[in-house]
Amino acid sequence: MKWCPLLICLFLLHLSTRAQHPHAVFLQTATFTTGDDPRWAQPDFDDAAWKQQQVGKTWQEQGFEGYHGFAWYRIHIIIPSSLRQQGFWKDSLRIFLAHVNDVDATYLNGKKIGQTGGFPEDAGGYQSKWPAVREYHLALNDPAIHWDADNVIAVRDYDGGGTGGIFMGQPYIDLLEKTDGLQISGGAGAALTLVNTFNTPVSGTLAYTITDEVQHITVRSKTAMVQLPPFGQRSIHMEVPNRQGIVCSYRFTADGSGLQLQHTQAFPYILTPAAPQQPRINGAKIFGARPGAPLLWRVAATGAAPLHYQVAGLPEGLQVDAITGIITGTAIRRGTYKLVATVQNRLGKTSAPLTLHIGDTLAYTPTMGWNSWNCWGLSVSDEKVKSSAQAMLDKGLAAHGWTYINIDDGWEAPQRAADSSIVPNSKFPDMQGLGQWLHERGLKFGIYSSPGPLTCGGFLGSYKNEQKDADSYAAWGVDYLKYDWCSYDGIAGNDTTLETFIKPYRVMQQALRHHHRDIIYSLCQYGMKEVWKWGQQVDAQSWRTTEDIEDTWESLLRIGFSQYKLHTYAGPGHWNDPDMMIVGQVGWGEHLHPSRLTPDEQYTHVSLWCLQSAPLLIGCDLSKLDAFTLNLLTNxxxxxxxxxxxxxxxxxxxxxxxxxxxxKKLADGSRAVGIFNMDTTYRDITIDWKALGLEAWAHTRNAWTQTNIPRPAHSVIPPHGVLLLHCSR
Incomplete structure (x- = not known):
């Protein structure tokens, strides 16, 4: 078995965001109401008539679907003096609220103890900070703390769009200890790295065991003494085999207090074989463009460089670059053109049929690309976009069919130009130049806006300026528009008729069609009013079917596996979109971290999206792609x-x-079969081929390992994992 020590770099544990102490008091429920009133921060306010909410879940999941704006939580809790007595460091009280979408001000018994983000009325305006962890501290002698008595933690929350509320974690209160400054993560050189983020020394014992959960054996077990000075760090070398089921359980025990940090983490393992050195043509084999529109289509191919490209059968007005494989030009005549692409290098030559439709349909297959939001959030910039685009080329993603580079929210200037044109802020000095830079490299250019006055991040939207914005997009060379509902809530008001939800998207559709430019139109309105039933009416190529996804199994389960009712509404030119991908380094503009999905959950994520013919938009920092994530994205x-x-x-x-x-039915008559283990333990799952209608289908191939296998009667599948098969007669 090959050993892959570099995979340890994916082994990151976010221990600072979970309670470490046995006496922590968990915050389970709160009273809740929508609206805004400063009196609600006061401890003596009577909230008996308010609704009950579970903290740790969005309010959209608890009866307030579609609501955006201000809301308040009031958490009643007795803070026991035993916390103070049992604390070792006795420094301060910690109130941990996980994440709050999008802005919060938090009060304890009427005293404001912290704020994260900016409210609309603040001097700097609305600033979303939902990815930031909410953790507020008070000195133990602060009079705002009522020991052994009722306390009210009041949270003023403003949600500018998407989901809202206290979510993505279990809130609690406890005492801050020295160990809370200790972070443990995978470091360079296959090392487990311990970092002390506090200005005080910490020491203790680190014990870890690496086990094989499939074979039920211990790979190795070690113990090490650790001493860290203020802001110091230490790395401990580790090696792990590259196979399924390898996990590491560790426990750090602090000297003096005896407090422990412990966690079990599955190691990633690579299934995708390396692409051959001989030429191979990848990506979509069918493409659509409108007559008279500038066309850009890269023939995606792998193999040892240099590659040489030819495309036979191109209609008049189109040509292919023999060095890059990029097809450009403008086709005037409608029709279906059968092409043959040929790619060769010093090791061989290969050909593949391609189909080009010049007509009214775009996106014959789901879009594949990258979006800035899950990674950079509102901190996106020209430099970060170009870095991701260059990484898409350098790391070979473009050779596997990844094409779009989409800027999400945060690019807009605070004010429009004198003629009402939208202009970029200082982070994007030349949008037209950026579009040209991307096109020269065979990549496509995406942008973001909202039909409301403001975007979800508080930047300028397109309301009443739709044609001006469409003109700008066309001038910049934009190929994709994500159009996010956001502040249009304020325009719609209490009007909940279907036409009210369709209207803003129709207005932008008409503006876009004023130009002879193919711009993929992606509706982002979270599935309201069953958008899958009317998205095609506004010429959209895709539409979000859910609220925003997060990098947790709970979110993946809720969003990804809920799509089963919608399969009849998607097909060539119109696709259901269950949101962006949550693999790799994500962070939504705050601190980037590896996806919290286990490796098996990430295999499930990619498999499920591909089975569902979903748009594939990578959300991570492409410049920091590791071997495991690259394996997920290049199979x-x-x-x-x-x-x-x-x-x-x-x-x-x-x-x-x-x-x-x-x-999933495939064009050549074969089938793709995804078998998912929804359980939290390894399970030997029986596969009833007769019940699946595939009893006579003799040829079976494991899609992830790209190997032919005997048709299995059963298979051991890891927790939240998948067996993805390609079956043919």
Whole structure:
């Protein structure tokens, strides 16, 4: 078995965001109301008539679907003096609220103890900070703390769009200890790195055990003494085998206090074989463009450089660059053109049929690319966009069909130009130049706006300036527009008719069609009014079907596996969008961290999105791609399921609490089968091929390992993992 020590770099544990102490008091429920009133911060306010909410879940999940704006939580809690007595360091009280979407001001018994983000009325205006962890501290002698008595933690929350509330973690109160400054993560050189972020020394014992959960064996077990000076760090060398089921359990025990940090983490493992050195043509084999519109289409191919490209059958007005494989030009005549692409290098030559439709349909297959939001949030800049674009080329993603580079919220200037044109802020000095830079490299250029006066991040939206904005996008060379509902709530008001939800998207559609430019139109309005039933009416190529996704299994489960009812509404030119991908380094503009999904959950994530023919938009920092994430994003047999020209999303054919099976029809008559273990333990799952209607299908291939295998009667699948098969007669 090959050893892959570099995979340890993915082994990051966010210990500062979870309670470490046995006497922590967890905050479970709160009274809740929408609206805004400063009296609600006071401890003596009577909130008996308010609704009950579970803290740790968005309010959209608890009866307030579609609500955005101000809301308040009031958490009643007795703070026991035993906390103070049992604390070792006895420094301060910690109030941990996980995450708050999007802005919060938090009060204890009427005293404001912290604020994260900016409210609309603040001097700097609305500033979303939902990715930031909310953790507020008070000195133990602060009179705001009522020991052994009722306390009210009041949280004023403003949600500018998407989900709202206290979520993505379990809130608690406890005493801050020295160990709370200790962070443990994977470092360079296959090392487990301990970092002390406090200005006080910490010491203790680190014990770790690496086990194989499949074979039920211990790989190794070690103990090390650790002494860290203020702001110091230490690395401990580790090696792990590259195979499924390898986990590390560790426990750090602090000297003196005896407090422990402990966690169990699954190690990533690579299934995707390296691309061959001989030429291979990847990506979508079908493409659509409108007559008279500038066309840009890269023939995606892998193989040892240099590669040489030819495309036979191109219509008049189009040409291919023999060095880059980028097809450009303008086709005037409508029609379906059967092309043959040929790619060769010193090791060989390969050809593949391609189909070009010049007509009214765009996005014959789901879009594949990158979006800045899950990584950079509102801190996106020209430099960061170019860095990701260059990484898409340098790390080979473009050779596997990844094409779009999409700027999300945060690019807009505070004011429009004198003629009402939208202009970028100082982070983007030349939008037209950026578009040209991307196009020269065979990449496409995406932008973001809202039909409301403001975007979700508080920047200028397109309301009443739709044609001006469409003119700017066309001039800049934009190829993709994400149009996010956000502040249009304020325009719609209490009007909940279907036409009110359709109208703003129709207005922008008409503005975009004034130009002979193919701009993919992506509706982002979280699935309201069953957008999948009317998205095509406004010429959209995709539409969000859910609220925002997060990098947790709970979010993936709720969003990804809820799509089974929608498969009939998607197909070539119109796609259901369950949101962006949550693999790699994400952070939404705050501190980047590796996805909190386990490796098996990430295999499930990519498999499910490809089975569902979902748009694939990477959300991580591409410049920091590790080997495991690259393995997830460059498996051409898996990506081919998403890009299959039939465009038929998988149907869920079996669903129990322990397992699900999804089956996808493919253009060549074969089938893709995803078998998912929904349980938290390894399970040997029986595969009933007769019940699946595939009893006579003799040829079976594991899509992730790209190997032919005997048709399995059963398979051991890891927790929240998947077996992805390609079956043919």
């Amino acid at each position: 051409d047999e898996v990506l081919a399921l998403d890009q299959d020209p039939l465009g038929a999303p998988a149907e869920r054919v079996l669903a129990t609490a322990q397992e699900q099976v999804w089956v």
